[in-house]
Amino acid sequence: MEVILNQFDFTTKWNGGILLLVLFLINIYLFLLPKGKEDSIKKTILFISGLVGLFIALGTPVNILGRVTFSFHMIQLVMLLLVVPPLLIVGFKKGILEKIPSIAPVQKGLYWLTNPFISLFLFYGMFYLYHHPPIFDYVKVDYYLNYFYLFALFFAAILLWLPLLSKNALMAKAKQRYCLANIILIIPLFLIYLLSKESLYTVYTDIGMLTAALEYCIPDWDTLPKEFFAELLPFNPLNEQKIGGSILISGHAVVFGGVMIKNFRVKEN
Template structure:
């Protein structure tokens, strides 16, 4: 397995352009976020240094998930797509929320209209419904297959999922959205609602996504990352399809199941600890 991985990575580094592997637009967006955080947002004397570190860590994880070679490899290997989803939806949002400057949020909430909007979009019931509709909707095979062969549509879905995940995590992180018992049930509900997809990946007898099995669809999915893909022979794409989709699917299921149990389990532990 390691030899196959190294072979694929060697092919990617040799054939794929640097701009294909590393998304400059996403990097500029991240750097813009750093500049706003450091120099534009109002100073907060009570802001702890470790919160800044968590915020920057969240930005780095966000870039790794959608702007690094992980994004390209996720089009080749399904389990890597699941790693990408875990980083984007379960790791980055809580770190960004915890690290955000409270004084800035207080200024935003001091404006009645914005405060009302925030109360509506961070309503726990609305947040949980929105997130899981988008999450399961994106992973419906026909939608997933079509999204992966359209660069902008795929990024639109990922952006929508990230925003929904951000809203999903606010009731968990915030100290005034839910009381202790409600927060406990909310976290457990998230665990329960993610498990079915993990089990589907683990137990499905057939490969769910043709994007990883059909050569033509596979080429279309990578074509959006390769400006000059017409000059690349079909054999090249066949050479980087070494991963058995029937094995990748349950592997992705295990990654998702273990990751969400650890992350939400830790959140539940911290909630109980802070009683």
């Protein structure tokens, strides 16, 4: 990985635009949003940690490595969809959240979108669609479309987490079933990656597609020889696919399994 990253300059590996966005959001959270009695230092730390996680997923070398290897693509998604959203939701200022549902159109929209069946269908429908090989290869070679889809998935992940983290959304047993559903729904994709006899995604095996995927990441990419891009494909794509699938299922099991255990302990107490 270090050899690969050494091929890129600093501005390619570290996205200044994402960093500025994160710093902007931190300043708004700390200095512009009103603070309530329940907005503790702990909540502030959680929210800022979520924003830092967002930067790590989208603005650090993790993003570049996700374009080169499938395993890092899954690491990026686990952070962006399973780690960052709950941190932001739990850490967000409660007073602001309480005012949002008072707006009638927003209340109706949130009520519909955060319905457990709708949120599950929306998130996993988008997730499976994104990883359908022709769509995945097409999205990955387009710099802006890839970011757009990632942010769309991130928004769907926020909706996915709201029924779990909102106090009045689901009862304890329903939350347990909801967590279990999240784990079960990802198993078919994991099995596809595990049992597949060949690489599903051309973008990780074809030098031409890899070049197109990295076009906007490298300022002087058109002056580089093909040998440069050939050096970025040292990994067995089929093995990477299995590793990526394992990271995906492990992330779901750890995160949603942890939530299930926490809810169970709260219920016992």
